[in-house]
Amino acid sequence: MDPLASGTAQLLPRLIARRTRCPLFLTDRRSPAGMPTSDVRPETGRARLTYRRAEEIFEENTRLLANPLASPEDIEDLDGWxxxxxxxxxxxxxxxxxxxxxxxxxxxxxxxxxxxxxxxxxGVDSAARHIAERAPAGRRRT
Known part of the structure; x- marks a missing residue:
């Protein structure tokens, strides 16, 4: 199993907590008038984050993760995930x-x-492993 998927699966219930309604990822500002109530968190008045903005935030915050050999000084020139x-x-x-x-x-x-x-x-290692696992018993190398 993918460790990221497992970790995400464990963190998501904490993030959601006991929510039964309202958006989970919110903008920094209050929502404009006329926004559908299903897109606004009543306690804060903040609106649901758009997919475009969520993508931008995600890309910005993963630049060093996506480029592990880069230095933090180069962050503006890097692409994130x-x-x-x-x-x-x-x-x-x-x-x-x-x-x-x-x-x-x-x-x-x-x-x-x-x-x-x-x-x-x-990759090459993956293909070699696949072939080795499926080779007849007499042809397997250990």
Missing amino acids: TRHRLRHSALTHDAEGGSSPPMLLARSRQASVRSLERYARP
Whole structure:
């Protein structure tokens, strides 16, 4: 199992706490008049964060994580993670973990196996491990 997924699964209940309604990720300012009440937290008057702004915040805050050899002084010139990049990474991990092409297609929402080529590119070590695990018993090397 992906450690990030496991950690996220453990943290999410704490973030949600006992909420049964209202947005979870909020803007820094009060919402403008006329905003739908389902998009506003009544206690604070703050509005739901847009997907675009959430993506910007995520990208900005993952620049050093995405570039571990960079120094903090270079942060403005770096690119952070995006949802799209995480999707590619997740599909690659699934492919390396042995997920079948139909499962990868379902997860990626792609129409053909050929379209998976750009998402799922298992590395050399992963391919060697896959072959070794499936080799007949007499041909296995230990």
